[in-house]
Amino acid sequence: MLVFMLRFGLESKLTIKTFLVMKYKLMTSMLIASYTANYNMTFTNHLLTGATLAKVLPLPIAIPLAFASHFILDAVPHFGFKNIGSLEVRNNHKKLLASVILLDIILGISISIWLLASGHYRWLLVGLVAYSPDLLWIYRFIVEEKFGRLAPTEGNRFTKFHANIQKYERPWGGFIEVIYAASILLILI
């Protein structure tokens, strides 16, 4: 009986561990695929830019400007790697990419909660408008690439434009993103 209990305990422990590892691997690879296949400046910086525009401008001007700001920011050098569309490049930098993505999501959600809690709904709304063109990548990842099972296609003219403006995705672009985020945060708070 004791042997059985020990064996059962050990096996179920192993099973739970294996399950958690599998789940973690699946989640990280999905996150990486959905974000990095997709030539992104961070969610955080798009959100902060839109929110700041809403702070300093009336809504009818801030909303279209926020949308336009997305493409201007994407053209600014930002974090990433050259040829990030290739699976090999993505796999080579999996852990770093996953960490940056996770940090970006945590920061983006924290800023959103802070905006909601402080009653700045309009700032949040315009911040989300500034981020919105990147929803297309998530749609493509889920619907067209079947959660990363199929390789990304070139896409239509808008997709190609959105990808081609992001010429400088490099690790050093991360410094530019941090400096930009800190500067814009000073205007926002």
Ligand SMILES: [Zn+2]
């Ligand atoms: Zn974008």
